[in-house]
Amino acid sequence: DPDRLTAPPGWRIVLSDASPSTNADAARLAREGEEAGLVVVTEHQTAGRGRLDRVWETPARSSLTFSVLLRPDVPAEKWPWVPLLTGYAVHAALADRLPEVVLKWPNDVLVEERKVAGILAERIETPQGPMVVVGIGINVDQSLEELPVALATSVSLETGEPVDRTQLLGQVVGSLHGLQGLLDDTDSLRAAYADVCSTLGRTVDVHLPGAVVRRGEALDLDSSGALVVGADGGTFTVAAGDVVHVRP
Ligand code: BT5
Numbered sequence: 001d002p003d004r005l006t007a008p009p010g011w012r013i014v015l016s017d018a019s020p021s022t023n024a025d026a027a028r029l030a031r032e033g034e035e036a037g038l039v040v041v042t043e044h045q046t047a048g049r050g051r052l053d054r055v056w057e058t059p060a061r062s063s064l065t066f067s068v069l070l071r072p073d074v075p076a077e078k079w080p081w082v083p084l085l086t087g088y089a090v091h092a093a094l095a096d097r098l099p100e101v102v103l104k105w106p107n108d109v110l111v112e113e114r115k116v117a118g119i120l121a122e123r124i125e126t127p128q129g130p131m132v133v134v135g136i137g138i139n140v141d142q143s144l145e146e147l148p149v150a151l152a153t154s155v156s157l158e159t160g161e162p163v164d165r166t167q168l169l170g171q172v173v174g175s176l177h178g179l180q181g182l183l184d185d186t187d188s189l190r191a192a193y194a195d196v197c198s199t200l201g202r203t204v205d206v207h208l209p210g211a212v213v214r215r216g217e218a219l220d221l222d223s224s225g226a227l228v229v230g231a232d233g234g235t236f237t238v239a240a241g242d243v244v245h246v247r248p
Helices: 022-031 081-094 155-159 165-184 186-196
Strands: 012-019 038-045 063-070 101-104 108-111 114-126 129-139 203-208 212-221 227-231 234-238 242-245
Touching: 012 022, 022 038, 022 063, 022 114, 022 129, 063 165, 081 101, 081 108, 081 114, 081 129, 081 165, 081 186, 101 186, 129 165, 165 186, 186 212, 203 227, 212 234
Parallel strands: 012 038
Antiparallel strands: 038 063, 063 129, 101 108, 108 114, 114 129, 203 212, 203 242, 212 227, 227 234
């Protein structure tokens, strides 16, 4: 409901009826000169993208599908924290409704191991300099049959109540806007993120390029947000990749 949607100070929200991918929209607008703080929302995303060339599937009108254009005002070595910050902000916005919500490193938003939201952060080059597009997809009203994979859920399936999508969008955008400052203090961000990340302390299978899988114990996050995994008496670090929680 565009009439009830207000952007945080300095940010702008644009809505479309349909789009292949709001991440692609935001990247194109940035290359055309758009500034940070743009939020692109669509009612129906027809070719949503996940990480590593995977797809993000959402039926029309039962999810929240949007992207935010950011230019983090911090040194380049802190930019790897942007996707983690985004997951943290989505978690914070959902936690009131969904007390069981947790993050799976790097930024899957889960309720009892079922994915309720996914995030795709992409660094882009623009005439205004490097920027980041953070894309957020939240399953809001889908029924079990409408979810594309088995390990998925929606907010309303978990709460048993209808969800005001306009209000939830405002909360998530406001959360991201309000928490951006944590990038200045990545030690605090690291601690806050670790508190809500269910990966730490668990046995994980790390899927590395070339179909290599290494099992280990998720121990910690390093100073750039990479996952430190203990295995074979030593440790290895995963900067980007997929982690599967192994059931105890
Ligand atoms: C993600 O990728 O989870 C990132 C999803 C980002 C989507 C947003 S929507 C707005 C913006 N515009 C875009 O084009 N994308 C962003 P990944 O971690 O790679 O997970 C993808 C996997 O999640 C798929 O391979 C499926 O197994 C599963 N999946 C697909 N759709 C899902 C859904 N609606 N709910 C739960 N799981 C889903």
